[in-house]
Amino acid sequence: MYNMDKLFEAVAARGPVCVGLDTAADYVPPGERQRASSDAAAILAFNKAIIDATIDAAACFKVQIACYEELGLAGLETYARTLKYLREKKGLVIADIKRGDIADTALRYAKSHFEGDFEADFVTLSPYMGMYSIEPWFSYAQSRGKGAFVLMRTSNRGMRDFEYLELKTDPPAENAAGAGVPGGSVPPRRLYHAVGDKLAELAGTRRGVYGYGAFGAVLGCTEREEAAAIRGRYSGLFFLIPGYGAQGGAADDAALLLRKGNGGVVNASRSILKAWTAAPGAENEGAAADNPAGRDGVNNAFAAEAARGAALEMRDAIRKAVKNRDREEEP
């Protein structure tokens, strides 16, 4: 069984939320941060509290390694210990590392992130250097069930620079973008389609029990007008969907990239980790006895409870959007 199958089951059981542990030190409640021996220690304790509070409200977690690397060796130790804690709790985890290098090096990276101190269930990868830079990782799909999400069309401002570039298509582009667009003119074929096509081909070689390939794609939920065509065209790719919340994507946008509420996980980081800053009581942190955070001010338990609330709210919003969409689609 591939990890992608486990992820499908997790979404079916607990909804499509992916909790992004992109934990910057200033996401930790100030009192907790102050009491901790270091920022790295503060982040680890915060992560554990968030994991405990959200594990039954989310399909999986995503850990952005940059937030840990920023703190140097101590930060990477916190990264490793966060992954270890997730393994102990049987939480599925995506290591957001966006690696992409020549085959020899890719194999070393795969060993780094699919085994040992930094072992994760999934990674994110960058496709620029081509499929030979992806394949060494793919060998771990067979041997250990590991999965990956390869950058396809992201949700950031820069995506139009290259991902959107229009490719030359020689003869009438029958197989090009937007198969399934009825009647009209042939839509442009972009770089991200070329990446998606290669990924679909790769995914087809190791398809799991629910029809999705062992490797999927990163697909931002910020470009609503293309979402349905993409979901239709890449039916065998499981999506990691960033861009929700802070980056402008909404439940409706995310729902368009899902299929019957599955086939993807929707990541949110800040809106979950920092939910405590908007929770009742946080604004008077530590000031009064009726402060829900208690006399100690906003602590990790308070932040974790707020995170849980935000994750559940997000899950319900996406479920509702999926339902509305399914209703629209039935004629």
Place this chain on the structure above:
Amino acid sequence: MYNMDKLFEAVAARGPVCVGLDTAADYVPPGERQRASSDAAAILAFNKAIIDATIDAAACFKVQIACYEELGLAGLETYARTLKYLREKKGLVIADIKRGDIADTALRYAKSHFEGDFEADFVTLSPYMGMYSIEPWFSYAQSRGKGAFVLMRTSNRGMRDFEYLELKTDPPAENAAGAGVPGGSVPPRRLYHAVGDKLAELAGTRRGVYGYGAFGAVLGCTEREEAAAIRGRYSGLFFLIPGYGAQGGAADDAALLLRKGNGGVVNASRSILKAWTAAPGAENEGAAADNPAGRDGVNNAFAAEAARGAALEMRDAIRKAVKNRDREEEP
């Protein structure tokens, strides 16, 4: 003064060789590896010997982080200590990390690799997510003189998958690839040209004293037929040139990507680090008293001496190729 200016001066003084410290544990002479307390420790000692022996024969060093990450936290400590040793020795170093992420995350990564435990003079970056993913790094060019090489056209087998894709060009492509190709038909405009054009634009905003931008590009030396056109078109970009030796590139190919022997550094890793395996004496390792490696077998000093020889030989081969080329170009 930008680090790219320092690199130009280093090439002028010591030639264009970049020693790739892509040190796998099995590059270390077996006796040394056995005696070391761990593979991570063995690699650190080996690196120091190589650095000492090649620092005056090379322009700079490149450290491939995957080789260290593979050993987990202990490996990354060796990575940090290798960088520290290079700083102490005033060696210029490129951290080969190929990062590429959204702007917020890019800024965290930049902090990780331009400050603190992992501080380097240059990094390598991946452009897939667009220029907003590069710009946060670029802010360090101004504040600290830092440099970067962005993947443009690499030397690996997979490069044709995406880097070579032909882009749609609307009107007659006056500004497209191959400006300077006299008369003939317009050559195709590929993804790597789009990346190069954006990089040239960026580099133009912070040009150093020798005419090269603070940020340059990764340009493999394996596609001879395009090299001269690329060098001509991207005159403001300093190149990091991989692919020499083990990947099939030769001195002639590398020379085509240089301009009067400067404007780029040519990386070699295995052919330098493993030169000891082909050096006289290594085949009878430790067997006889006349073994140049001494009674202890091939040690780090022996390997370092072989590395120095290989670096000098490579430097001379490239210098000769540059001379031949300059002669050809004078009518």
